[in-house]
Amino acid sequence: MPTKESGDAEVRLGSRFRRLFGATLVSSIGTGMHTAALPLLALQSTGSPMALSFVVMAAEVPWVLLSLHAGVVVDRLDRRRVMVWADLGRFAVLVALAVLIVTAQVNMVWLVLTAFLLGVGQVFFDLAAQAAIPDFVTRDPRSLAKANGRIAAAESNGEDFVGPPLGSALFGVWNFLPFAGNALSFAASGLLIFSIGADTKPKETLEAPRKSVRSDMVEGIRWLFGNRALRTLATVSCLGNVAATAQFAMLALLAMEVLGLPDFGFGLLLTATAVGATTGGLGAAAASKRFGPGTVMLTGKAGVGAAILVLGLTANAWVAAAMMMVTGALMTAEKVVVSTLRQQIVPDGLLGRVLSSSRLVVMAGGPVGAALGGILASVFGVQVSYVAAGAFLILVALLFYPLLNNRAMMRATDDSGR
Known part of the structure; x- marks a missing residue:
């Protein structure tokens, strides 16, 4: 109890x-x-x-x-x-x-x-x-x-x-x-x-002599890449964005060619994603407390990979909608956990710059994913792009387990508090 x-x-x-x-x-x-x-x-x-x-x-x-x-x-x-x-x-x-x-x-x-x-x-x-x-x-x-x-x-x-x-x-x-x-x-x-x-709390950056904008940006980038936990989180999020963008870029084509859905049905797939995201956002804190942030991230990454994999193997619209709900829930839960860890690790006066540097790294995966998804769909068919993206995410979860498990995340937050 x-x-x-x-x-x-x-x-x-x-x-x-x-x-x-x-x-x-x-x-x-x-x-x-x-x-x-x-x-x-x-x-x-x-x-x-x-x-x-x-x-x-x-x-x-x-x-x-x-x-x-x-x-x-x-x-x-x-x-x-x-x-x-x-x-x-x-x-x-x-x-x-x-x-x-x-x-x-x-x-x-x-x-x-x-x-x-x-x-x-x-x-x-x-x-x-x-x-x-x-x-x-x-x-x-x-x-x-x-x-x-x-x-x-x-x-x-x-x-x-x-x-x-x-x-x-x-x-x-x-x-x-x-x-x-x-x-x-x-x-x-x-x-x-x-x-x-x-x-009314003074910001740490205002207590020190004012630097140039370029120096401030470089300080944020160095802080991001100088911290192993933050560097790992940004890298994994970028790789996840490659697969997620490939999935969403080809979703309209999957809905039309494989699932046989009209335009309205395609909109319902997006709605299913939003419903899942709401559930994941509201339940992330309890899941992180119960299982640990590392477990939520790794399970979420592998779970999203499995859901995308199923999307590439099914022609049933109801199964596809369920998988979209799963991806929305797990991706949002991951996002909540990653945001929480960053806020725990980064000093207040650097938080904006580290967040912006991380966002830039993560977004770099978007164009890559869109291009790869389009190439695979054009050459091998749209379902192959989903199978490849799902398998890729599962592999990412396995490869980064030593750096993202609960023990590693606990060590990272403990070190930041010293």
């Missing part, structure tokens, strides 16, 4: 975190809305597939161009203010886009610029929110795991479950509506963050 001290239910996160959670949920719904509505607007306004590809690309480019700079900003400034300004900036961009829609002045240049600026706001908001969690709760692993799990569930519900169908439905009624509603969501998120009292 669990004691009062050990029970997850007794962990209290406080009103400051609850406002961060609310802001993240509202902001994520807005992100999900424009993720669905912007491509639809691009096709409606230009009728060009190239415009669609440019819009999607423009939303991803800020992570490559600005993540390291954003990490410096997050470490130098009040993270609450960074999130507020990110939301206000996205609010202004969407108000401008709504005016362009009403006046019929939308063109490809405005759409690409809008996607890019919204992506910039997301980079700063996401990094600041992740780095602020230890500020709003504590560095106790139970509190961090519970907080990260709720943030992951909020992001999944907003960006994947509620936002996209809401954005596309409102677009069908009037193309102006999803962007006006999106602007309001960012305004509400900014107000919630603004209502959180400013953190």
Whole structure:
């Protein structure tokens, strides 16, 4: 029988975190809305597939161009203010886009610029929110795991479950509506963050002489690669992203050619992933406490590999939906555990820069996975790409077991506390 001290239910996160959670949920719904509505607007306004590809690309480019700079900003400034300004900036961009829609002045240049600026706001908001969690709760692993799990569930519900169908439905009624509603969501998120009292704790970086931006970025990168546990986590996450991107890049083709699903059925597969992600986010803290963070990561990685493998071997839509739910749950649980470990290991004054450096390493696996998935599907068939990605993830879990087991993770967090 669990004691009062050990029970997850007794962990209290406080009103400051609850406002961060609310802001993240509202902001994520807005992100999900424009993720669905912007491509639809691009096709409606230009009728060009190239415009669609440019819009999607423009939303991803800020992570490559600005993540390291954003990490410096997050470490130098009040993270609450960074999130507020990110939301206000996205609010202004969407108000401008709504005016362009009403006046019929939308063109490809405005759409690409809008996607890019919204992506910039997301980079700063996401990094600041992740780095602020230890500020709003504590560095106790139970509190961090519970907080990260709720943030992951909020992001999944907003960006994947509620936002996209809401954005596309409102677009069908009037193309102006999803962007006006999106602007309001960012305004509400900014107000919630603004209502959180400013953190009075001095940042470690402000106690030392101010360095150049380049020096700060290099310090974050060196910290990441100089710590074996963090280096291993970033490497494994990057390899996992290779397989995950290969899976999702070919999902529409798998749904159409193998599962025989219509467009609506493809959307249901994505919904199944979001449902699983919510479950994984909310249950990650309890699983990590019960089995240990290393076990959750390794089992999650191998379990995702097995689920992707089954996706490559089945032609049953219900089995495929179940596997998508499994991948969503396990990938999100892994994400929560990794975020918690980083927040435990990295000093507060370096957290933004180390997070941004890690995110850059992880995202490098995306284009590789998309390319490999496309090549394997073109040469051998779409199911082969899934079998290969699943087997690859299982192999990764086996190879990294010595560096990611519970003992290794406990040693890493113990060393960071000394």
